[in-house]
Amino acid sequence: MTAGKPLALASVLAAALLAAAPAQAGKTLDAIKARGQLVCGVHTGLAGFSAADAQGNWSGLDVDVCRAIAAAVLGDGGKVKFVPLTAQQRFTALQSGEIDILSRNTTWTLSRDASLGVFFIGTTYYDGQGFMVPVKSKVKSAKQMKGATVCVQSGTTTEKNMTDFSRANKLDLKPVVFEKIEAATGAYFSGRCTAFTTDASGLASVRNKEAKNPAEHVILPELISKEPLGPAVRRGDDEWFTIAKWVVFGLIESEEYGITQANVEKLMNESQDPVVMRITGKSEDMGKLLGLDRDWMVRAIKAVGNYGEIFERNVGPKTALNLPRGVNAQWNKGGLMYAPPVR
């Protein structure tokens, strides 16, 4: 173990070994305010969800969630420090207190919620695992790939889903497991594997951003799993858990009631809709209940827009990823996005 990942993992682990007693309730918010910065764990580079440009500016759906929370808590969506994490590092980084929130297309599962010392705060993208194959392989369905080799990134729920699917359909798929997504996609594009598998959104990202010619690759119709992706916070601080959760709900409800980045200022001053007045803090002071300012949600929306705007800007049909809204539409438009009321 001379270099690379084991060292990084070991250092995170050492932090866990040497860390002092865990934070008490409410401490995370105080720490963030004292620091003047939210520390947010993100993907090392997945276009549309979290990726840094040449100037080091982060963008993406997961990134915008962190900006919204920073804007609600600190009043400025720019006061975020992004920590890029690999799949294996992410939970240890959150457990050891290296980051305040993990917003890194992470699947919400029972075992993670119950045994890793983390709590998921909600779902920001409903996804499912799929397969991508070259068009010239003439594979039309994942069930045709008997005995095929499949490239996959380690440290994800993907490996287990693939094994389940392979067993259920007697496909005898052979995984080739890579530590980094760049190596996994590199091996796939070089032809080592028949297929590449990850969440469908990730496939779209890889296909449209990494492939030399996106038209040469096709995403197969089968989605073999449910992957509710969402942010998670450390256990033991219920106050912070509630704040993070309700900023996300606020973004979703804002879309439902038509509050956008462009009109939030106007609506705050003019709207007579009781729901809008509550979200913008014109009537009751919802922010106070969370330990935040009255205009917490106004600031979040000013920073990044409502959930629909975040979706359209980063992954929607007008972007390179070209993902349809699908199940991620509002509940009253046939989707699954349903926020409990800000009331």
Place this chain on the structure above:
Amino acid sequence: MATRPPPRRRDWSWRSQAFRGLVYQVLAAAVIGVALWFLASNTVDNMRARGIQSGFGFLVQPAGFDIGESLIPYDALDQNWKAFLVGVLNTLRVAFVGIVLATGLGTLLGIGRFSRNAIVRGLCYGYVELFRNIPVLLQLLVWYLFFTDILPPISEPFTLGGMIYLSKAGFSFPVPVWGLGQALAAAGAAVCLPIAWYYRRWAIRQFELTARVRSVFLVPVAIVFAGSILGWIAGGAPTAWNYPAPGAFSMEGGASATPEFLGVLLGLVLYTSAFIAEVVRAGIASVAHGQVEAAGSLGLARGQTMRLVILPQALRVIIPPITSQYLNLTKNSSLAVAIGYPDVVSIATTALNNTGRAVECITIIMLVYLTTSLSTAGFMNWYNNRSAIKER
């Protein structure tokens, strides 16, 4: 020189060197013990306080994930410990083959540095400087991407008479169908091995006594070979082979070495052999030149001088540093995860992610490498003592 009288048996005074030594050792052991206890208890406390479950119970839970290549039968429903075992065996496989190949290549390169031919000398020098100065992780990635890029797809593989295939699925070759004949052949070889060894010892002793030259290599090999042939014939001389054939998405039948395995192996062998070459060169250079001249005056040829006079003496200098290189190669194999070879680190990170047992999985990785390294070092120390100069 006046010898001091031995210390009295029970001298509990502070002025006794033995007593002070004992106190210091007890103190040092206590400090280390307390530090370890603090680390362990603090970790357990923190994990409990944060609701992180811990313990090694997950090892007997079903693993639930497939592994690309395995030396033993493995199924996704097997328990986690078996997945770890598959990983350990994969690590040992690449380490063992790597050590053998790197030793051979490194020795040749080291000897090549003393060649009379300037081109050979220069090539060996260039090789060493090139391969030992590029980070091994980079070399692994380069070899792997090189393999996967230039190899033909499975649909149109490069083949040698339909027996051996080279494609993006790796290097596929036929293997005999295991049956009674093969088992008896292996048994015959096993029976003849001690016979060959005794013959060799006898031949060497005869040479020393009577100076009559007997083959100490070919005849023992022939004995073992004959044993296996006899076993094979006794088992009915089976000739069935399992040939590989290209399928739709993979090579079917036969046995194969995957591009991942070949990439790791090649990267580690080329990197480590550059260091071994330097070790061998230093060992040869340490043998006094008079030995060469003495061998020359006895009428030994250059090859014989190297084989019978120089290398046996150089070995004593070579073995300790070469042991470090073996350990380095074994530990560097942990970089295999970068190019998709399922070694123990790769399996452990998958298991870690599925179960969340970070501390436990890292502990297992550390124990595996510690055990492998200590066993290798132990074996090499034994060999070193055996080949050290015995003063009579």
